[in-house]
Amino acid sequence: xxxxxxxxxxxxxxxxxxxxxxxxxxxxxxxxxxxxxxxxxxxxxxxxxxxxxxxxxxxxxxxxxxxxxxxxxxxxxxxxxxxxxxxxxxxxxxxxxxxxxxxxxxxxxxxxxxxxxxxxxxxxxxxxxxxxxxxxxxxxxxxxxxxxxxxxxxxxxxxxxxxxxxxxxxxxxxxxxxxxxxxxxxxxxxxxxxxxxxxxxxxxxxxxxxxxxxxxxxxxxxxxxxxxxxxxxxxxxxxxxxxxxxxxxxxxxxxxxxxxxxxxxxxxxxxxxxxxxxxxxxxxxxxxxxxxxxxxxxxxxxxxxxxxxxxxxxxxxxxxxxxxxxxxxxxxxxxxxxxxxxxxxxxxxxxxxxxxxxxxxxxxxxxxxxxxxxxxxxxxxxxxxxxxxxxxxxxxxxxxxxxxxxxxxxxxxxxxxxxxxxxxxxxxxxxxxxxxxxxxxxxxxxxxxxxxxxxxxxxxxxxxxxxxxxxxxxxxxxxxxxxxxxxxxxxxxxxxxxxxxxxxxxxxxxxxxxxxxxxxxxxxxxxxxxxxxxxxxxxxxxxxxxxxxxxxxxxxxxxxxxxxxxxxxxxxxxxxxxxxxxxxxxxxxxxxxxxxxxxxxxxxxxxxxxxxxxxxxxxxxxxxxxxxxxxxxxxxxxxxxxxxxxxxxxxxxxxxxxxxxxxxxxxxxxxxxxxxxxxxxxxxx
Numbered sequence: 001x002x003x004x005x006x007x008x009x010x011x012x013x014x015x016x017x018x019x020x021x022x023x024x025x026x027x028x029x030x031x032x033x034x035x036x037x038x039x040x041x042x043x044x045x046x047x048x049x050x051x052x053x054x055x056x057x058x059x060x061x062x063x064x065x066x067x068x069x070x071x072x073x074x075x076x077x078x079x080x081x082x083x084x085x086x087x088x089x090x091x092x093x094x095x096x097x098x099x100x101x102x103x104x105x106x107x108x109x110x111x112x113x114x115x116x117x118x119x120x121x122x123x124x125x126x127x128x129x130x131x132x133x134x135x136x137x138x139x140x141x142x143x144x145x146x147x148x149x150x151x152x153x154x155x156x157x158x159x160x161x162x163x164x165x166x167x168x169x170x171x172x173x174x175x176x177x178x179x180x181x182x183x184x185x186x187x188x189x190x191x192x193x194x195x196x197x198x199x200x201x202x203x204x205x206x207x208x209x210x211x212x213x214x215x216x217x218x219x220x221x222x223x224x225x226x227x228x229x230x231x232x233x234x235x236x237x238x239x240x241x242x243x244x245x246x247x248x249x250x251x252x253x254x255x256x257x258x259x260x261x262x263x264x265x266x267x268x269x270x271x272x273x274x275x276x277x278x279x280x281x282x283x284x285x286x287x288x289x290x291x292x293x294x295x296x297x298x299x300x301x302x303x304x305x306x307x308x309x310x311x312x313x314x315x316x317x318x319x320x321x322x323x324x325x326x327x328x329x330x331x332x333x334x335x336x337x338x339x340x341x342x343x344x345x346x347x348x349x350x351x352x353x354x355x356x357x358x359x360x361x362x363x364x365x366x367x368x369x370x371x372x373x374x375x376x377x378x379x380x381x382x383x384x385x386x387x388x389x390x391x392x393x394x395x396x397x398x399x400x401x402x403x404x405x406x407x408x409x410x411x412x413x414x415x416x417x418x419x420x421x422x423x424x425x426x427x428x429x430x431x432x433x434x435x436x437x438x439x440x441x442x443x444x445x446x447x448x449x450x451x452x453x454x455x456x457x458x459x460x461x462x463x464x465x466x467x468x469x470x471x472x473x474x475x476x477x478x479x480x481x482x483x484x485x486x487x488x489x490x491x492x493x494x495x496x497x498x499x500x501x502x503x504x505x506x507x508x509x510x511x512x513x514x515x516x517x518x519x520x521x522x523x524x525x526x527x528x529x530x531x532x533x534x535x536x537x538x539x540x541x542x543x544x545x546x547x548x549x550x551x552x553x554x555x556x557x558x559x560x561x562x563x564x565x566x567x568x569x570x571x572x573x574x575x576x577x578x579x580x581x582x583x584x585x586x587x588x589x590x591x592x593x594x595x596x597x598x599x600x601x602x603x604x605x606x607x608x609x610x611x612x613x614x615x616x617x618x619x620x621x622x623x624x625x626x627x628x629x630x631x632x633x634x635x636x637x638x639x640x641x642x643x644x645x646x647x648x649x650x651x652x653x654x655x656x657x658x659x660x661x662x663x664x665x666x667x668x669x670x671x672x673x674x675x676x677x678x679x680x681x682x683x684x685x
Contacts, residue, residue, distance in 0.1 A: 042416070049353070051308075066080060073116075120172050419604065479507075489583055490586065
């Protein structure tokens with residue numbers, strides 16, 4: 001009987017607990033509903049371990065189009081509930097909530113909570129941006145209205161609209177506001193609401209062609225071309241506990257994520273941004289950056305802007321972890337991500353997995369100079385995912401700090417981090433030189449002495465005569481002799497091209513072989529450089545296009561130059577022009593080969609030297625081509641310049657015609673393809 005009573009008591013308690021839990025309408029998820037993606041060494045998305053799992057899906061708050069979310073000093077969730085014209089403060093530990101309302105507040109879209117008190121602000125103060133009334137509201141934590149701020153009265157702002165959408169406030173009360181539709185930048189107001197400046201602005205990044213179009217076209221023509229010169233707008237603003245300002249922007253060819261210094265300039269340079277349509281940005285207490293995009297994805301970055309991973313998805317289906325309109329996110333002190341969906345009007349949390357926590361702790365250890373602990377954590381990450389570029393890069397950074405340069409270079413190469421690989425390689429090269437400098441000097445001295453002695457002995461005994469005779473026989477072979485004649489180009493170019501014109505030296509076969517050597521030298525340059533300078537992936541190298549492009553450009557130059565000859569009464573034939581061009585490539589061959597070989601022992605500090613070698617060879621060949629045309633055609637300096645300009649003009653015209661014909665043929669094929677498909681559909685239907 002006692003057993004039955006106890007069982008009934010337990011059942012009743014469980015039933016009450018279940019009913020209480022159901023009244024909150026909180027759904028706990030236990031598995032991932034969307035995949036997590038990281039980057040490989042070619043900046044492509046690859047699936048990785050789950051970084052976050054859906055936590056609580058809270059629908060009991062009666063939200064209506066929530067647009068922003070924040071965390072207060074008590075780890076409560078503060079929500080801008082735009083559709084209900086209120087601020088909701090939700091305690092996720094107890095499930096309780098309260099709201100802040102005000103008759104003046106009609107549609108709040110941005111909220112920011114003061115985490116630490118100061119002379120100017122109290123801990124827990126809440127700032128609300130409301131574009132519906134064009135005002136910023138300053139509430140105490142208990143909901144008491146402290147102040148309101150309307151449109152600034154400064155003359156500079158007189159003609160501008162003030163519709164604050166998002167807001168962040170620093171410790172001295174300075175407000176940073178994203179105003180709806182404003183392309184002027186982030187509005188900066190003092191603690192008294194006085195306009196100070198536009199803290200930061202976006203700039204339109206135009207290509208050279210677009211800059212040229214902007215210069216010559218009218219505004220109407222630019223609009224018809226689809227060229228938008230209006231700067232992309234900011235979508236969100238955030239200030240972390242150290243006072244650093246972060247912002248997000250939506251649009252292409254703009255820095256979508258910015259980490260601002262005190263002057264408003266972006267401190268994150270050339271970072272990979274996973275999305276160009278961002279809706280919100282936040283930063284946790286460890287400096288990890290989180291952004292929300294309009295396609296329902298949450299992207300995570302290190303404090304330096306290095307991409308970590310992305311997860312989430314967009315869907316109308318009511319599944320935890322899927323969004324309809326992801327409008328805001330924030331991270332609490334436990335590392336949970338809290339998001340609001342303005343389309344589905346609910347609050348959703350995500351819990352970090354062990355994989356994510358290990359990565360964050362490794363980053364924290366590195367930032368706090370605990371390199372050995374960070375190395376061990378990154379190794380743990382690699383055990384979970386051997387292909388993690390982030391882990392290899394993180395491991396290499398720690399090895400670089402602990403002066404384990406060989407290991408650092410190894411992992412930087414796997415991660416594709418050429419900049420830091422260069423630093424590690426510089427240290428490796430420096431250490432090697434320090435260890436071997438005396439040996440190198442000694443070897444150089446011994447080699448010089450041996451060379452002098454050998455030369456003196458050879459003068460008396462002539463023991464190298466058989467070698468010289470053998471080399472002379474080889475070099476006297478007609479084809480080899482014709483190819484080696486190229487060495488005379490830089491010594492006496494005029495005499496060399498005159499000999500080619502008269503057929504005294506050189507040949508068509510020799511010219512063809514030199515052209516092949518030129519092509520392979522160029523191929524060696526673009527595909528054979530050392531890791532630091534080899535940015536072109538061999539897997540993505542289109543050899544067919546390279547061969548076609550090389551043959552087309554060389555052939556067009558020779559052909560067009562020959563055609564110009566008939567106009568300007570030149571004396572050279574097609575074959576002579578071809579030989580002159582081929583024998584002029586000698587400086588380019590040397591420049592390309594030596595620049596490529598030097599790339600294996602150089603670092604980014606010596607990039608100027610590599611470029612000098614290559615462009616010196618290229619310019620040398622251009623000068624040789626100029627002299628070859630002048631000598632072969634028997635032109636004066638002015639005639640030669642005129643001939644080359646006409647040649648380049650005809651090449652451009654022919655290339656444009658080829659492009660037009662190719663495009664027309666493509667459209668013609670598409671037209672016939674559509675006709676055939678339509679005929680098949682009619683026949684079947």
